[in-house]
Amino acid sequence: VKGFEPSAYMSKKEAKRVGRVSQFAIAAAKMAIADAKIEIVPDNARHIGICFAAAMGKPEVFETDYNPYTLRGAQAIHPTTFFEVSPHAVSSHVAMAVGSAGVCGTLAMGCTSGLDVVQWAFSQIQQRQAHMMVVGSAEAMLTPFAVSVVAANGILTQYAGAPQAASRPFERDRDGIVLSEGCGAMILESLEHAQERNVPIYAELLGCAGGRGGVNLVAADIDGIDIAQVMETALYQAGIARTQIDYINAHGNGLRDYDTAECNAIKTVFGQQAYNIPVSSIKSMIGQPFSAGGSLQMVASCLIMKNNLLTPTINYDYADPACDLDFVPNRARRARVDHLMVHAHGIGGSDAVVVLGKSRT
Known part of the structure; x- marks a missing residue:
């Protein structure tokens, strides 16, 4: 920072x-x-x-x-x-x-x-x-040691261009995270x-859910079934229909398997409607701050709902056939957002999902 x-x-x-x-x-x-x-x-x-x-x-x-x-x-x-x-x-x-x-x-x-x-x-x-x-x-x-530990895992991007263009969630040529x-x-x-x-309310918390799946500490199961189940549970807790979700703030960190799994989960939950729901990743702009990512997604989502302005997925140059949703490429977009979903995926196959609604006051 x-x-x-x-x-x-x-x-x-x-x-x-x-x-x-x-x-x-x-x-x-x-x-x-x-x-x-x-x-x-x-x-x-x-x-x-x-x-x-x-x-x-x-x-x-x-x-x-x-x-x-x-x-x-x-x-x-x-x-x-x-x-x-x-x-x-x-x-x-x-x-x-x-x-x-x-x-x-x-x-x-x-x-x-x-x-x-x-x-x-x-x-x-x-x-x-x-x-x-x-x-x-x-x-x-x-820090030198912490960065080296992450690098040893092989998940850092090898992108050789401008540093600000290195984080490329859902993009065809993505190859890792920017720490x-x-x-x-x-x-x-x-x-x-x-x-x-009598204070302004950014959003109302409607539902939340957590869970885990998979058999690998790092890699994600690309079918996204476990992610989809957590998304469905959060929707059930929120008490709203899946057709009411106007936007998804995705985990999208630039790892090939993570992004593909998340995209497949969204299609499993929303079916054909998935192609009409804007999905974007703030990590294209802020990188992958591990634990901090979810809270920053929440803050961004509250502001998205308040301002009716979708944050883009930048550095999106080439579409990946395996990730074929509307990722709000490269430019912010005006859109009314009454309900949205936030998803985060973590180590060991853990997932968390929050559903927010626009304040009724």
Whole structure:
């Protein structure tokens, strides 16, 4: 994230102590809270919960602590490293930074995490554990060791052209992901609570579902049957007909099998209608930030619904016969969106789907 200045969201002393992924989460959470016009004070702090997701609490640990350790021993390790490495450090830092004293959860489920936190937060509100939830997901894997680990898996693109053209979801010549970083955050609350506060509502959460399938930790089953089942469950939970979906915010990360599986799942669920539903991937523009991807998809989807403007799939030069849907190629498009679906696919064949509806107020 170019130009990110953590001291705009925390003291310089705190910024030095907190890992980059937690810095992202604190910044995004504070922006979401401000946008939602929430003031967290002692009287309401216990009614506001937190749930963030990340793969690691401090991916830069190998550079900041392990390398010095090999030279100088244990005394080179920062005293707080043990705690900072835990994914729960992210949610804990956010809670302390914003003053929340309510439920505080953490998920670490890879690329589906940004949607999974929404489902968990919904359950907390439904069970009256919280009036409002600040949720999101963050990732900061752009360190030498972390990038090398991903590269060793063989999933990074080998595209040799302009870097900004390297992420090519659903495109014929796609050959892998572009690793990125970032964070998305949002506020969940009951409709009645939001109306009582008289604040703008971006979207209503209608349904969500999760599941997994397949027999490979990395590769996706290209038939997309397992993905389709999760999509169908989310539609059932939402209580709407599949013909009401106006747009799909796809996982689309540029891996050949992932994109093909997702496309086949959409065709399985929607049949012939699939060819009339716009589908796009924001990862063509932001790359693949792993855990952060789902939350950024959610943020983008809320803005798509609010503005009736579909985000495009850029770098789409040549159509792939195996992926033959309307991917909103290269240019944003005006369209009324009353209902949309968000899908994320992750490690081990995990899937998460959220269905959103336009606010009725």
